[in-house]
Amino acid sequence: MLEHEAESLFILVVDDNPDDLYLIRRDLLALGHRVAGVSTAVEALDHIAQAYPDVLMTDVGLPGMDGIELLKMVRARTDRSWIPSLVFTGSLDEATQMRALEAGADAYLCKPASREMLHAKLGVILRLKAMQRQAEARNRELARYRSLQEEEQRLARFVMERLINREALGDPAVSHWIASAAEFSGDLIAAARTPGNVLHVLLADGAGHGLAASLNVLPVTAPFYRMTERGFGIDAIAREINSKVRALLPVDRFIAATLVAVNFRERYITVWNGGNPGPLLVRPDGCVRLHFNRHHFPLGVVDDDEFDGTVDSHVVSPHDHLLLFSDGLIELEDTAGQALGVDGLGAALNGLRADLRLPRLTEIVHDLTGGSPPRDDISIAHIALTDTPQPVPAVTSSDFPVARTASDWRFVLRLGAADLKRLDAVPLVLGAIEQFEGVRPFAGRLFLVLSELFNNALDHGLLRLPSSLKVGAEGMDVFLDERARRLARLEMGAVEFELSLRQGDGQPPVLHISCADTGPGFDHEEQIRCAAGEPSREDILKGHGRGIPLLLRVCEEVRYSGVGNRVDVLFRLAEKTG
Amino acid sequence: MDTSVSTQQSQARIQLSGRFDFNSHREFRDAVDRALGSPGTTEVAVDLGNVAYLDSSALGMLLMLRDKAKSSGKTVCLANAKGSVRQVLDIANFGKLFPIV
Numbered sequence: 001m002l003e004h005e006a007e008s009l010f011i012l013v014v015d016d017n018p019d020d021l022y023l024i025r026r027d028l029l030a031l032g033h034r035v036a037g038v039s040t041a042v043e044a045l046d047h048i049a050q051a052y053p054d055v056l057m058t059d060v061g062l063p064g065m066d067g068i069e070l071l072k073m074v075r076a077r078t079d080r081s082w083i084p085s086l087v088f089t090g091s092l093d094e095a096t097q098m099r100a101l102e103a104g105a106d107a108y109l110c111k112p113a114s115r116e117m118l119h120a121k122l123g124v125i126l127r128l129k130a131m132q133r134q135a136e137a138r139n140r141e142l143a144r145y146r147s148l149q150e151e152e153q154r155l156a157r158f159v160m161e162r163l164i165n166r167e168a169l170g171d172p173a174v175s176h177w178i179a180s181a182a183e184f185s186g187d188l189i190a191a192a193r194t195p196g197n198v199l200h201v202l203l204a205d206g207a208g209h210g211l212a213a214s215l216n217v218l219p220v221t222a223p224f225y226r227m228t229e230r231g232f233g234i235d236a237i238a239r240e241i242n243s244k245v246r247a248l249l250p251v252d253r254f255i256a257a258t259l260v261a262v263n264f265r266e267r268y269i270t271v272w273n274g275g276n277p278g279p280l281l282v283r284p285d286g287c288v289r290l291h292f293n294r295h296h297f298p299l300g301v302v303d304d305d306e307f308d309g310t311v312d313s314h315v316v317s318p319h320d321h322l323l324l325f326s327d328g329l330i331e332l333e334d335t336a337g338q339a340l341g342v343d344g345l346g347a348a349l350n351g352l353r354a355d356l357r358l359p360r361l362t363e364i365v366h367d368l369t370g371g372s373p374p375r376d377d378i379s380i381a382h383i384a385l386t387d388t389p390q391p392v393p394a395v396t397s398s399d400f401p402v403a404r405t406a407s408d409w410r411f412v413l414r415l416g417a418a419d420l421k422r423l424d425a426v427p428l429v430l431g432a433i434e435q436f437e438g439v440r441p442f443a444g445r446l447f448l449v450l451s452e453l454f455n456n457a458l459d460h461g462l463l464r465l466p467s468s469l470k471v472g473a474e475g476m477d478v479f480l481d482e483r484a485r486r487l488a489r490l491e492m493g494a495v496e497f498e499l500s501l502r503q504g505d506g507q508p509p510v511l512h513i514s515c516a517d518t519g520p521g522f523d524h525e526e527q528i529r530c531a532a533g534e535p536s537r538e539d540i541l542k543g544h545g546r547g548i549p550l551l552l553r554v555c556e557e558v559r560y561s562g563v564g565n566r567v568d569v570l571f572r573l574a575e576k577t578g
Numbered sequence: 579m580d581t582s583v584s585t586q587q588s589q590a591r592i593q594l595s596g597r598f599d600f601n602s603h604r605e606f607r608d609a610v611d612r613a614l615g616s617p618g619t620t621e622v623a624v625d626l627g628n629v630a631y632l633d634s635s636a637l638g639m640l641l642m643l644r645d646k647a648k649s650s651g652k653t654v655c656l657a658n659a660k661g662s663v664r665q666v667l668d669i670a671n672f673g674k675l676f677p678i679v
Binding site: 025205206207208250251252254256274275276277295296297298302327331339376 | 600633634635638639640641645654656662666668669670674675
């Protein structure tokens with residue numbers, strides 16, 4: 001049995017000859033269909049306006065508007081929903097058949113037609129109708145998918161923009177530009193400062209591009225911001241992100257990333273680069289001064305025990321800029337298939353003032369891509385290494401000072417040589433003590449104090465680095481290299497922090513911080529004897545290159561003891577006056 | 579990208595040519611399955627000599643191959659990488675993950 005035989009159709013028949021109309025109606029009814037019969041085109045249009053038939057059958061010759069005109073009208077009025085149509089005439093005239101087919105007839109039938117022929121022709125129309133239904137269903141499904149996908153993309157974009165770029169890219173030292181190969185970028189740039197005003201910049205490039213690559217880079221932002229806020233170094237941050245990516249993403253997904261720390265006060269930068277082209281240090285005249293070329297694995301490729309957090313440090317001039325970029329930039333090809341390359345990039349920057357570089361690079365990208373989206377995501381960050389005066393970090397709560405606290409605690413942390421190599425001591429200590437009542441508003445200042453104490457204890461106490469190393473143009477480079485070398489070799493020794501809270505009498509409480517190292521110390525007695533009269537704290541500190549005025553600005557008292565390997569400071573949990 | 583797999587003694591060689599990028603995913607996976615599936619091989623060499631371009635997705639596929647090979651006790655090496663292809667491998671420090679011959 002033919003499939004369509006089971007289906008009962010509603011058929012509108014237009015024929016001005018009552019005998020023909022009677023015969024066709026009889027045959028169609030006999031075939032199991034329902035029939036409405038009219039004798040003019042106008043009546044047919046009225047009928048269609050009320051209810052769409054499943055099939056329209058019309059004679060060509062009709063009084064007034066003929067059957068072919070009728071078909072055209074029906075086509076024009078029902079453009080959204082197709083009514084299959086069948087034209088019948090008594091003539092076998094080819095021109096008429098052509099006109100009918102051109103007007104949109106789906107089948108043509110000569111009168112008189114046998115019931116079998118009628119059935120066969122309707123079969124053709126039914127097959128067309130079935131195909132049309134299928135197509136419509138698919139279209140509806142596609143439209144549904146499309147709107148679903150658009151909604152999901154809208155949501156994804158919303159979340160991604162907040163997760164990735166946040167407000168942190170408002171950092172005055174960083175200008176940036178990202179061009180995406182697809183709607184979503186697999187590249188991201190993030191920037192934030194530690195409590196000690198060290199600028200951290202991250203440029204990450206997830207494998208592939210589009211939404212999938214964009215998802216790849218998600219695990220990197222949260223640790224970057226959280227750990228920077230707490231003052232961890234970029235090596236620790238890179239290590240943490242590596243573990244996250246390794247745990248979260250499949251083996252073929254990884255992230256090329258460059259992490260940079262800019263220490264404005266000491267005027268040096270450190271770079272950790274895994275899988276991105278090395279950053280460029282650019283002089284004020286646009287000439288490339290240095291190309292950082294150490295390549296680690298991209299993040300997420302190796303397990304934690306194989307991870308290498310070695311950073312490169314380099315002293316910079318405040319007039320220099322650092323340029324970070326993803327490989328999409330240097331892989332751009334000209335029409336001859338020649339890639340831009342690092343050399344091409346250097347040539348493009350040469351002679352360019354700092355503020356003209358990013359615009360020039362976007363221009364180059366535009367020229368090389370002809371304005372269409374690039375083949376790979378491209379991201380560029382241009383960092384000004386300008387020295388900015390370091391503000392004393394603000395107290396971050398309105399409800400200070402805490403006049404009285406029931407807190408009664410003492411916190412001791414001792415780190416031996418192995419842990420000193422691996423851990424960031426200051427965020428560790430700060431993370432613990434800021435849990436105590438009244439401490440958190442002062443986290444920024446305490447970070448500075450703890451950093452100074454710790455750096456002095458480690459650099460001078462344990463590593464025995466003389467401050468004189470820092471002197472001269474290459475001094476800081478020498479110092480940093482020597483520091484890295486000695487730290488790697490450190491086998492003995494420890495740094496110990498002890499912190500406790502002293503209640504003041506009606507005064508805000510005071511934090512007593514002591515930091516001691518197991519180094520041989522220095523002869524502070526001798527220093528004091530040599531100094532004429534009562535030495536100021538500043539003299540002592542300067543004399544040994546052991547401190548900075550900032551420490552004195554935020555602490556009530558700074559005192560050396562033992563053989564000079566122990567420092568005690570008092571830090572009042574109150575906005576310092578004067 | 580075009581792939582072909584040949585076996586010589588204990589080494590299966592995957593020869594790639596053209597652009598090795600995210601569009602080559604299926605071809606490469608098929609080639610990997612054939613190479614790792616051929617009996618008696620202990621090493622898979624990926625010949626990059628005729629690869630004109632290689633992107634980060636391709637690096638991901640190489641990591642996938644390394645993973646699969648490791649779990650079936652086989653080793654992977656990369657052969658004939660030169661020019662920009664070699665550069666991309668170097669930037670990602672892949673020389674430490676694969677012998678590059």
